[in-house]
Amino acid sequence: MRRNCIELLRHGDTGHRGFRGQLDDLPTEQGLAQMRAAVAGRSWDVLVSSPLRRCALFAREFATALGVPLRLEPRLAEYRFGRWQGVPMELLAEKQGAALARFWADPAAHPPPGAETIAQFDARVRAALADVANAFDGRRVLVVTHGGVIRLLTCRALGLPWSRMASLEVPHASLHRLRDGRLSPADDGIGAR
Secondary structure (H helix, E strand, O other), X not given: OOOOEEEEEEOOOOOOXXXXXXXOOOXXXXXXXXXXXXXXXXXXOEEEEOOOHHHHHHHHHHHXXXXXXXXXXXXXXXXXXXXXXXXXXXXXXHHHHHHHHHHXXXXXXXXXXXXXXXXXXXXXXXXXXXXXXXXXXXXXXXXXXXXXXXXXXXXXXXXXXXXXXXXXXXXXXXXXXXXXXXEEEOOOOOOXX
């Protein structure tokens, strides 16, 4: 079996702040420009994307430009924040500050109301990436996804507790390499932005 190289690209800026989760925001023009700059001069054999527009819009454009197949993968969507999705952070801090603090301290034990658990999130993301690795064995794959997905994979790869997810820097349009289950910034001159 040949090894494949999977790289993950976080979507660009959407102009929104707070827990966007599975809200279907569009990227801004600046966000699209960030993503284009992150992949300029690079190529992959296959693109896989979250179906949310902040990822899929660019993925469709880039797959067409490269002339490669694109697969939309719903399991690579962002964490579902339940009733906190779309609520401004300031309002959450004011109205549900204690619950928000518990979530930051231990998201596995204290998910937002109506949210998926971290265990569910972890299982769906890992299953999606295992399927991508098997389906595209030996190919270079770009996965266009979300900050939460990349943070989750970083914690898993480094053996960090889930409570560290919120403190991990994953800027818009940053590129990360997944090799043999290990996640790191792309090490070929681009790096994590």
